[in-house]
Amino acid sequence: MKVQIAKGVFDLLPCEPDPKEQWRCSYYWNHVEKIIREVTRSFAYHEIRTPLFEKTELFLRGVGEGTDIVSKEMYTFDDRGGRSMTLRPEGTAPVMRAFIEKQLQQQARCHKLFYLAPMFRYERPQSGRYRQHHQFGAEAVGSAAPEQDAELIALIYTTYCRLGLRNLSVRLNSVGDQASRAAYRQNLIDYLQPFRDTLSEESQKRFEINPLRILDSKSPSDIEIVKQAPSILDALTPEAQEHFERVCLLLNGLEIPFVVDTRLVRGLDYYTHTVFEITSEHLGAQNSIGGGGRYDGLIKTLGGPDLPAVGFGSGMERIIQTMIKQQCPLPSFPSPLLYLIPLGDLAKEKCCILLQKLRIQGLSCSMDTSYRKLKQVMRVANELQAEYVSVIGEEEINSNKVQIKRMADGVVEELSLDTLVATMLEKDQQR
Numbered sequence: 001m002k003v004q005i006a007k008g009v010f011d012l013l014p015c016e017p018d019p020k021e022q023w024r025c026s027y028y029w030n031h032v033e034k035i036i037r038e039v040t041r042s043f044a045y046h047e048i049r050t051p052l053f054e055k056t057e058l059f060l061r062g063v064g065e066g067t068d069i070v071s072k073e074m075y076t077f078d079d080r081g082g083r084s085m086t087l088r089p090e091g092t093a094p095v096m097r098a099f100i101e102k103q104l105q106q107q108a109r110c111h112k113l114f115y116l117a118p119m120f121r122y123e124r125p126q127s128g129r130y131r132q133h134h135q136f137g138a139e140a141v142g143s144a145a146p147e148q149d150a151e152l153i154a155l156i157y158t159t160y161c162r163l164g165l166r167n168l169s170v171r172l173n174s175v176g177d178q179a180s181r182a183a184y185r186q187n188l189i190d191y192l193q194p195f196r197d198t199l200s201e202e203s204q205k206r207f208e209i210n211p212l213r214i215l216d217s218k219s220p221s222d223i224e225i226v227k228q229a230p231s232i233l234d235a236l237t238p239e240a241q242e243h244f245e246r247v248c249l250l251l252n253g254l255e256i257p258f259v260v261d262t263r264l265v266r267g268l269d270y271y272t273h274t275v276f277e278i279t280s281e282h283l284g285a286q287n288s289i290g291g292g293g294r295y296d297g298l299i300k301t302l303g304g305p306d307l308p309a310v311g312f313g314s315g316m317e318r319i320i321q322t323m324i325k326q327q328c329p330l331p332s333f334p335s336p337l338l339y340l341i342p343l344g345d346l347a348k349e350k351c352c353i354l355l356q357k358l359r360i361q362g363l364s365c366s367m368d369t370s371y372r373k374l375k376q377v378m379r380v381a382n383e384l385q386a387e388y389v390s391v392i393g394e395e396e397i398n399s400n401k402v403q404i405k406r407m408a409d410g411v412v413e414e415l416s417l418d419t420l421v422a423t424m425l426e427k428d429q430q431r
């Protein structure tokens with residue numbers, strides 16, 4: 001029996017046979033990652049890579065035991081030494097763990113970080129929701145200023161714009177500081193109490209553990225109930241309110257369109273003050289393309305210094321799926337410039353050397369090593385979308401002359417073997 005891929009995960013390939021799943025083409029991912037690297041560079045964020053797994057305790061303390069992620073979705077296992085480990089379900093807690101461990105507060109270069117990394121959540125697989133997904137995330141540590149919140153939103157928004165994404169809605173809210181949240185929690189409990197028995201099963205559970213998450217419920221009857229719920233913005237302390245108003249003012253100045261959504265509470269426990277989510281109408285039920293917020297208490301909770309921080313995470317799958325739906329510019333298959341077809345042993349050796357010379361110059365080229373019939377090999381060259389093909393046999397080597405054939409129109413050029421590299425370099429520049 002063939003061993004098949006596990007549920008909820010996928011391969012990225014240079015060619016995706018299923019036309020509905022073109023977002024899995026690896027060269028689309030390369031393109032998006034390249035743009036992300038360019039944008040993060042212009043915002044002066046630097047890359048961090050943390051391990052795929054961490055001690056389970058990190059997520060229990062960092063993300064919160066009452067969250068869906070920790071209570072239902074973690075890939076947790078005991079290693080051979082009997083220690084509980086968890087495949088990273090999100091990027092913020094690991095980045096903060098590294099920050100604390102390496103005392104990065106003393107390293108200015110490490111205050112603004114980004115990552116491109118796989119995350120693991122045992123969720124019910126469906127379109128846009130996977131058990132291994134990949135996030136582009138960024139975290140800025142050390143500044144409590146609203147300008148820092150605005151910078152993070154500008155970073156994610158600019159990245160989306162550079163990728164060609166349109167019609168995205170930025171939803172913004174504040175969950176305030178601890179004092180604001182404690183006051184609001186009570187207001188909300190008082191409001192929800194009479195409806196307690198009519199709430200969905202999930203929300204009834206949340207009533208005890210984290211009533212704010214009821215605002216986020218997808219159940220139609222819960223949505224009706226929370227419509228009239230008090231707004232968290234009315235419970236903000238004057239400082240929290242000032243912070244939020246300043247973030248709004250800065251976003252207006254940056255011309256980033258947003259709506260204030262007082263029902264927006266995110267699914268992780270660490271947030272304080274600003275929270276935001278960016279959604280696309282093209283994503284269906286799983287419509288959040290990215291989200292984040294400020295988390296001023298997390299570093300201290302994890303045993304580090306009392307430093308404020310803010311960040312976001314954005315699903316690469318959802319970014320690329322939206323790009324395809326919106327017909328954003330995406331690269332075509334990275335075809336080789338030249339495909340060599342050797343005929344005979346001497347030509348095989350000669351072609352190996354030629355290839356190396358071309359490749360050292362940075363040219364993309366390949367050669368047939370199947371040594372099948374010419375017609376079959378030409379079919380391969382066609383499939384690879386090689387721009388030029390050159391058949392090299394003993395005759396070419398003896399005369400020191402080769403022909404290169406442009407596959408698009410069949411035009412043939414003859415040139416000296418010695419000038420092949422220089423000619424191909426010229427052709428590459430014209431590409």
Ligand code: HAM
Nearest residue numbers: 090092129130133288289290291292293311312313315
């Ligand atoms: P999150 O909202 O849980 O936040 O995830 C961020 C993004 O990852 C989502 O908006 C979505 O695009 C994508 N995503 C999440 N789960 C899945 C899944 N199962 N399949 C596909 N895509 C998914 C966080 O993870 C926070 N760490 C973000 C953050 C960073 N907040 C502050 N700093």
